[in-house]
Amino acid sequence: MAEVAGRRARVGVMGGTFDPIHNGHLVAASEVQQKFDLDEVIFVPTGMPWMKSDSVVTEGEHRYLMTVIATAANPRFTVSRVDIDRTGPTYTIDTLRDIHAARPNADIFFISGADAIAQILDWKDVEQVWPLAHFVAVTRPGHPLTISGLPEQGVSLLEVPALAISSTDCRNRVSRGFPVWYLVPDGVVQYISKHHLYRSI
Numbered sequence: 001m002a003e004v005a006g007r008r009a010r011v012g013v014m015g016g017t018f019d020p021i022h023n024g025h026l027v028a029a030s031e032v033q034q035k036f037d038l039d040e041v042i043f044v045p046t047g048m049p050w051m052k053s054d055s056v057v058t059e060g061e062h063r064y065l066m067t068v069i070a071t072a073a074n075p076r077f078t079v080s081r082v083d084i085d086r087t088g089p090t091y092t093i094d095t096l097r098d099i100h101a102a103r104p105n106a107d108i109f110f111i112s113g114a115d116a117i118a119q120i121l122d123w124k125d126v127e128q129v130w131p132l133a134h135f136v137a138v139t140r141p142g143h144p145l146t147i148s149g150l151p152e153q154g155v156s157l158l159e160v161p162a163l164a165i166s167s168t169d170c171r172n173r174v175s176r177g178f179p180v181w182y183l184v185p186d187g188v189v190q191y192i193s194k195h196h197l198y199r200s201i
């Protein structure tokens, strides 16, 4: 997707562990797609999320497939394997370089929730990240949205419908036998059940 109707393509990148992907992720991506007039939003499941190294993360292939299932119905949503196919810890600098190589003429918008943006100054080589993408920081219940210390030109704030959903809560619900219907897409509920994910027994 080099150019769309005579203008540069506008591509969103929604990175996440997606363990599992839930409706909070999907609403955030959909809102940013519409407000920023994006041609495509690429969901990028992380390979090894180094900032979550003290938690057990589900195998990348399961997280990738749940992301494919969750996004399949939206013609503007796609999923990339760049992070799960790269060995070693996942760094956004590598994600953005890979997406740039695949879409050399596109303007990239990296979508991030309030909790993730709060940690961004600790990301690897963050100074080299800013020129590669414009960051869109979205609101998330329970997480104050501040961008102090971040380059003004490089970050936009966007209020999105508040969905107090987290992957942690979805995993905990499944492990206690509680439903996750309507918190995650139906196909993801069925995938979790079929593959016995997040069960404690």
Ligand SMILES: Nc1ncnc2c1ncn2[C@@H]1O[C@H](COP(=O)(O)OP(=O)(O)OP(=O)(O)O)[C@@H](O)[C@H]1O
Binding pocket: 015, 016, 017, 018, 019, 024, 025, 028, 111, 112, 113, 114, 115, 116, 117, 138, 139, 140, 141, 163, 164, 165, 166, 167, 168, 169
């Ligand atoms: N409910 C939500 N509303 C807005 N943004 C969200 C929401 N949930 C996650 N995000 C954002 O989506 C991205 C990926 O999040 P991630 O996959 O870590 O989900 P999570 O629910 O935070 O997971 P976990 O509970 O396992 O930490 C991050 O930028 C995060 O801030």
Ligand SMILES: O=C(O)c1ccc[n+]([C@@H]2O[C@H](COP(=O)([O-])O)[C@@H](O)[C@H]2O)c1
Binding pocket: 014, 015, 016, 017, 018, 044, 046, 049, 050, 051, 052, 090, 091, 092, 093, 116, 122, 123, 124
């Ligand atoms: O580049 C880094 O050092 C870095 C550190 C932590 C998180 N990230 C990215 O931020 C996105 C959200 O991560 P997470 O852990 O909240 O799912 C995802 O794309 C991660 O790869 C990136």
